[in-house]
Amino acid sequence: MSRAKRRSEVSAKPDKSTIINAAALQDHLARSLTLDLRLRPRRPRKATIQSRENMSASNSEYRCVWVCETCTFENNERPRSSTCGRDSDRCSACGTQRNEQLQHRLTLAQKRGLVKRPPPKLTRDEWEDCEQQAEARGDTQHPCSICRESFGVKEQVILSCSHMFHLACITSFERFLRTNQRVCPLCRKQNYQKRNTTMASAFHRDYSAKRIQAVLRGFLARRQAAGLWQKFYSSGKGDPIRRRQFFANRVGKTTDRLVTAMSKRDDSIDALLAEFDKSLSMSRRVFQDNAPETETDPATGASFPGGDDWLAIFNKAKARNESECAICINSFGSSMAGVSLLSCSHAFHSQCLSAFEDFNIYEVSLCPVCRASYRSQTWLHVAQIASQTR
Template identity: 35%
Template sequence: MRKGLPFKPSSKLVITSVAFQDHITRTLLHPDSLLSDPLLKCKKQAPRNPQARRKGGAMGQQRQDGKEEREYVLDPAPPPLTLAQKLGLVPSPAERLTEEEWSRVKARSVQQGESAQPCAICREEFHMQHQVLLSCSHVFHKACLQAFERFSGRKCCPICRREQYETRVIHDAARLFRHKCATRIQACWRGYVARKWYSHVKKTICPKDRQLRRKFFVAKLQELNDSFVRYCHTDMEAFLSDIDRSLSSSRQVFQQLERKSISEPQENDWDQIQSQVIQRGVHECPICLTALCSQNLPAIAGRSNHQQHRHTVLLSCSHLFHQHCLEAFEAFTADSRPLCPLCRSVYYKKLI
C-alpha cells in the first residue's frame, strides 16, 4: 500500500482481522498488554494525570499555606486508540469532559445540595474526608465509591446507574464543614459574651419587678453577710466582746447627750404632768406595789395610817413613786444620775 501497489480484498480482510485481534487483546483479554507499542507499558507505570502526580506535594502545601484546595480529575488519561477504533470498526470511547462541562456539572450538584447531604453509600456526613463528584452530578466518599466499584465489578453510579462516568475530586463538603464549625464557634462565643454581660447586669442593676427586686436585695444582703463573716476574726468571743464594749460606749454617749438636752420642768409643766397622772388613775407605787398617798391625789378608801404618812414623788416622765422607794432605788444603782425604773429616761423629781 505504501509503494503504490494495488489494494486487494484479501489484504483488507487481513488488516481487519489484525485490528480486531489487537482490540480484543488490549481491551478484553489482556488490557495491560500493548501489542502496538510495547514502550507504553513503561509509560503506564507513571501516573498519566500530572495533577494526580502532584497531589501529594502540591495539595499538602496548599493546605499548610491556607489556600483553597484545587480540584482535579481522578480518572487516568484514556489509553490510545486501537487500530480497530482508528479504522472505525469499533466505536471510540467518549471524549473527556472539559472544564466548562465540569463547571456545569458542579453547578447542578450544588443546586441539588449533594455536598450538604450524607453520602448515599455509607449514609454518613462528609466532614473533612475526601469526596468525588461524578459526571452525573452525584457526590460520594472517595473510599466508598472505590469499595462499591470493587464490589460491583464495574463502573456504575450507585444512584442513577450511569456507566462509564468520570470522577473529579472536590472539596465542597470540607468548605461547608469548616464554615459550619466557624459559625458554631462564633455562636458559642457570642452566647458566652451575652451570658457574661447578663450576669454582670443582673448583679449590678436592680430589676423593676417587685419579686425580682426582693430577691436582688436578699442576694446582696447575703453577699455582704458572707463577706463580713469571711473577713472577721476567727476568735468569736473576742469579736462579740468588742461589739459589747462598743455598744456600751455608744449607749453612754447617747445617755449623756440625752441628759444634756433635757431641761428642768417649770411650775406649769409640773401641773400638766400631775394632771396626766390623775387622768391615768395611778394609785400604786411600781417599786413596792403599795398604795400611794398625797394631798394632791384623790384619796383611796381602805388605806392605813402608815401608808398615808408616806410621801410621794412625781417624776418629770409622769411616773409616781414613794419617796423612800425611789431613794432606795437610786442608792442601789451605780450610775451618777439614775434612770426612771419604768421608762428608763432621765428625770427630774418633785415631792407632792
C-alpha cells in the first residue's frame, strides 16, 4: 500500500517543463501588457558586475556606428540635442530616417516556442512589394488615417503591413501607446517594421503639376479663342446672328471697361476732395479756440456768435421742433426763455445744462444727447439774430 501511495504522489507532481512553460507565459504576458509585478530584484554577483564594466569599457573604446537600411552606409553615432533634433538620426548619404525599431530581447516563451517570434527584417524586395500593395490600394491618394490630412510633401513612413502614415503621426501614436509591442493603428499587426517612403510626396507633386498645367492651358485656350472667333467673324464667315451677337458682346465689354475706368477716376477725385475737406476741418478745429466771440454779417450788419454757423444750427433745431428738455424732461415754455442752444443743434434749460457741466468728469464738455463737444448760446439771442438777417 505504501509503494502504491508513493507512486500516486510522484505521478501527481507536475513536470518541471510544465512549470517553466507556465512561468514563461506569465512573464511574456506581463511584459507585453506592461504589468508591474514588483518582484524583488536579484542581487548580482561581483563577477557579473566586473564583466559588465569590462564590456562597457570595451564598447566605449570601439567606434559607435549605425548602418542605413537603404544604402548600407555606416553613420557615426551622435548624441541628440535640441538644436539637431531628428537631423542627427538621418543617413549622411541618402538622408533616410534611422529606423528606431526597438529590438527587444526574446522572452523565454518565445525561445521555447510557446509564442510566435517576431518576424525577421524585410528585404528590399519585400519592401517594394509593400509599396506596390499600398499604391494598388490607393493609399497615396487618400489622407493619413491618424490625422485625416493629405500627405503632401511631409515625411511619410510605410509599415510592414503596407499601411502609410505621417512620420510625426505614427511617432506620436507610438509614444502614447500603453504596451511595449507596437501595433498598427489600422490592422492591429504587432511588431511591425517601418521605413521612410516618398510615394505620397511624388503623387502630390504630380497631381499639383497636372492641376497647374490644366489651369494654364485653359487660360491660354480661352484667350486664344476670342482672337480666333474675331478673326473668323471678321472674314464674313459664320452665322450672321451669332456674328452680330459676338460683336455686340465685344462692344459691351469695351463700354464696361470705359465706365469702370471713369468711375475709378471719379472716385479718386472724390477721395482727393474729401481729403481736402478733412484737412480744412482739422485746421478749423485747431484755430476754433481763437475765433472771435461775435462776427458781423456783411449784408445786414447784424452781430452773431462766431466760430459756427449758428443760423443753420438754429434752423435745424427749430425744424426738429423739440418742446422739452432732455435732462429734466420738462417743457421749454412758449417764450423759450432760459433755454440754451448748443452747436450740435440740441437745446436744454440753461440751469440744467449748468448743473450737467458741474458734474462732468471729462476735460471737454460733451452734449448729453449726442456726446459731441459743443459751444452754447442762448436761444433768444440766436433767434433775434436770425430775425435781423431776414
